[in-house]
Amino acid sequence: MTYSKRRGITAWLFLAPYVISFCCFIVVPIVVAMVLSTMQYDLTARDKIQFIGTKNFTDAWGDQYFWMALKGTLHYTVLMVPGLLVAALGMSLGLNALTRGRNTVRALLYLPGMFNVAVTAILWQWFYNNEFGLFNFVLKKLGLSAIPFLSEKGYAMPSIVVMSLWWSLGGTAVVLLAALQQIPRQIFEAAALDGATNGRLLTRITLPQLRPVLLFVVVTNTIGGFQVFAQILMLTNGGPELATRGVVQYIYEQAFNNYRLGYGAAMSWMLFALIAAFGLLQFRIMRRSVA
Amino acid sequence: MNAKWSIALLFGFCAVLGLLRTDGSLLQIGGKKPVELNFWNGFTGPDGRVMLGMIRDFNEKNPDIHVSMQRMAWATYYNKLMVAAVDDRGPQLFVIHASTLPRMQRAGFLSDLSEMYQGPSRVPTEDFEPYVLQQVKFDGKYLAIPLDIHPQGMYVNTDILKNAGIVDDQGNARPPATREEFLKVISTTKKLGPDNSTNWGFSFTNWQNNFQTLLPQFDGKYVDENGKAALDCPGNIAALKFMAELSKKKLIPPPQTQMGWIGFRQKKVAIAWEGVYMLGDLKSIPDLKYVGCPIPTIGNHEGTMADSHTLCIRKGIPDREREAAKRFIAYLSQHSIDWANAGQVPARRSLRETDAFKKMPVQVAFAKQIPHMMYPPRTPVLFELGLEVGLAVEKVIRGRTTPEEALHIANINTQRVMDRDKAEQASRKVTQ
Numbered sequence A: 001m002t003y004s005k006r007r008g009i010t011a012w013l014f015l016a017p018y019v020i021s022f023c024c025f026i027v028v029p030i031v032v033a034m035v036l037s038t039m040q041y042d043l044t045a046r047d048k049i050q051f052i053g054t055k056n057f058t059d060a061w062g063d064q065y066f067w068m069a070l071k072g073t074l075h076y077t078v079l080m081v082p083g084l085l086v087a088a089l090g091m092s093l094g095l096n097a098l099t100r101g102r103n104t105v106r107a108l109l110y111l112p113g114m115f116n117v118a119v120t121a122i123l124w125q126w127f128y129n130n131e132f133g134l135f136n137f138v139l140k141k142l143g144l145s146a147i148p149f150l151s152e153k154g155y156a157m158p159s160i161v162v163m164s165l166w167w168s169l170g171g172t173a174v175v176l177l178a179a180l181q182q183i184p185r186q187i188f189e190a191a192a193l194d195g196a197t198n199g200r201l202l203t204r205i206t207l208p209q210l211r212p213v214l215l216f217v218v219v220t221n222t223i224g225g226f227q228v229f230a231q232i233l234m235l236t237n238g239g240p241e242l243a244t245r246g247v248v249q250y251i252y253e254q255a256f257n258n259y260r261l262g263y264g265a266a267m268s269w270m271l272f273a274l275i276a277a278f279g280l281l282q283f284r285i286m287r288r289s290v291a
Numbered sequence B: 001m002n003a004k005w006s007i008a009l010l011f012g013f014c015a016v017l018g019l020l021r022t023d024g025s026l027l028q029i030g031g032k033k034p035v036e037l038n039f040w041n042g043f044t045g046p047d048g049r050v051m052l053g054m055i056r057d058f059n060e061k062n063p064d065i066h067v068s069m070q071r072m073a074w075a076t077y078y079n080k081l082m083v084a085a086v087d088d089r090g091p092q093l094f095v096i097h098a099s100t101l102p103r104m105q106r107a108g109f110l111s112d113l114s115e116m117y118q119g120p121s122r123v124p125t126e127d128f129e130p131y132v133l134q135q136v137k138f139d140g141k142y143l144a145i146p147l148d149i150h151p152q153g154m155y156v157n158t159d160i161l162k163n164a165g166i167v168d169d170q171g172n173a174r175p176p177a178t179r180e181e182f183l184k185v186i187s188t189t190k191k192l193g194p195d196n197s198t199n200w201g202f203s204f205t206n207w208q209n210n211f212q213t214l215l216p217q218f219d220g221k222y223v224d225e226n227g228k229a230a231l232d233c234p235g236n237i238a239a240l241k242f243m244a245e246l247s248k249k250k251l252i253p254p255p256q257t258q259m260g261w262i263g264f265r266q267k268k269v270a271i272a273w274e275g276v277y278m279l280g281d282l283k284s285i286p287d288l289k290y291v292g293c294p295i296p297t298i299g300n301h302e303g304t305m306a307d308s309h310t311l312c313i314r315k316g317i318p319d320r321e322r323e324a325a326k327r328f329i330a331y332l333s334q335h336s337i338d339w340a341n342a343g344q345v346p347a348r349r350s351l352r353e354t355d356a357f358k359k360m361p362v363q364v365a366f367a368k369q370i371p372h373m374m375y376p377p378r379t380p381v382l383f384e385l386g387l388e389v390g391l392a393v394e395k396v397i398r399g400r401t402t403p404e405e406a407l408h409i410a411n412i413n414t415q416r417v418m419d420r421d422k423a424e425q426a427s428r429k430v431t432q
Helices: A003-036 A055-061 A064-097 A102-114 A117-128 A134-141 A153-182 A185-193 A198-226 A230-235 A247-257 A261-290 B003-019 B046-061 B074-085 B098-107 B130-135 B158-163 B179-189 B207-218 B234-248 B260-265 B276-283 B319-334 B336-340 B361-367 B382-397 B403-431
Strands: B035-041 B065-071 B093-097 B152-157 B198-203 B269-275 B290-293 B309-313
Touching: A003 A261, A055 A261, A064 A102, A064 A153, A064 A198, A064 A247, A064 A261, A102 A153, A117 A134, A117 A153, A117 A230, A153 A198, A153 A230, A185 A198, A198 A261, A230 A247, A247 A261, A247 B074, B035 B046, B035 B074, B035 B319, B046 B065, B046 B276, B046 B319, B046 B336, B065 B319, B074 B093, B074 B098, B093 B098, B093 B319, B098 B130, B098 B309, B098 B382, B152 B158, B152 B207, B152 B276, B152 B361, B158 B179, B179 B198, B179 B269, B198 B260, B207 B234, B207 B269, B207 B382, B234 B382, B234 B403, B260 B269, B260 B276, B269 B276, B276 B290, B276 B361, B290 B361, B309 B319, B319 B336, B382 B403
Parallel strands: B035 B065, B035 B093, B198 B269
Antiparallel strands: B093 B309, B152 B269, B152 B290
């Protein structure tokens, strides 16, 4: 056997575990979901599965709860992504400016992200409890009135976003900090010698240099925002009045509570199309500005 | 010692450990291996410990059978059970709420247990309420054995009532039994607490369940005689109007406070309506003085919502396992007085007449409602129907809409779901 053949086989052997798991857990489910989305597939009536073409898609299009859930998802994403971007950027700039104890602070900031989302949600459920929660206890001690964090439509989604920020901020800040540290110091020093203010250093040097990383952060977090599920399920279960129910929760309910797998698969594809469209759009806009 | 010997030694050690497994199944050379039964349920609270004790007793008394219990939260239990059972991979034995049986029955994995109600060692049908038995009967076949009945009832903090002077001739707290008494008690016991927080006379717990609790009292219903959705019937509207009135008159905590059951546990609420299964939770609070009573007659007559845990066997399991599973179910049914300790009312009348049961005051009080109870509707689209009911109740209690409008919208949406389901089932029959 020639060297290049041996090398090829070795490469494939190294790749095999990932390729096999990718095929089993990504490719096959995608294909199955595609087929399912064209079927009337009810788990309680599996003896006769029918091909119904695009009916599941047209049904979802006319389903008021699907649109409500989509609105909930967009609400979350619109609050979460810019919030995360601004907070993580501020935090990374602060960390970058630290001369002592940077690693300790960084580790502490990263700590919440190491909790499981279920643990985080249970913890924050108690923080947010209207009568017996930590936040309202503090507010009452300060002579302020309690805030219905999770039980009033206007507060519920922002409260979920705050919890998500606390949970995911550290990870994003660390990514941005790493990018910040890659910017050559000489550029800042040259600009400072030319009389640039801190504001101009930020807008003219730091942010333009960070653009590729910001693009990555925005795109990945937008995708994550569209897929939000666990924190909403655990904190509000989609309430009050379904105001925080997102698309993924609705898909889950249709597929596994109502056992309508075909319908759930169709909505998954619609969500995928939406995420892909948003992702591409963001990518194009930001890549143009990077170029 | 070289590497080969080390590996051989490690292998030998693992093999010995494998033989010494706790069930000792591999060591039973010559002896007959006990039948292994997997029993799934959602008893994740204190009730789970009681069930575990019953299983332990059964395993000791029946060495030829070994039952293992798997508990998971009800919220995800049915998803897992359904996915596993329809693929013939699920447990041999499981618990299903009577209200969920129609969905599971349609999935086709429930075994016909009619034979358990026949023969000399049968579970006697006359020992159950006909209404309860009706819940487990489909097309003339019994698909489950009811283990218990869990009606909604009223928990009353006796200290709060005594402090408010609501007592009988013996000086004991006197829980309300009528609409007037109820309104009077909850207005009297509502007052400012020591830390400037309000102590409430009453609080809704699970809004949807509280609404469904009132339905039978107002002759409410979910579907009419023709099988059409009837959520906006006059009885349902009257029940929801009563709830809205409590909210409007500020006789309950503001909806956003999430007081509910926690408030009762924390002694900030005098009265709460909940299921008998919450008794286990209250038992863990030693200084809370409470009694259990039937729901007061708010509507035209007595009534409450109830459901049952029923015991089922998966279809298609080997005969040996099926016979063992039947023995286990019969045992649980016969010993369901032990189960009552977990905060349940036994489904069997004979057990409710025992002295042991009469020593359980809360269960006895809740059991008085059995003749007037109403189970959730028998429909495979229960989840979607429940969602509509819950949403309507929530909107009304929050003051966003009127009971008439909320229930009308819920009814339209529910009918749409029922029509869709009917059409899908019809098309299924055509293709069959």
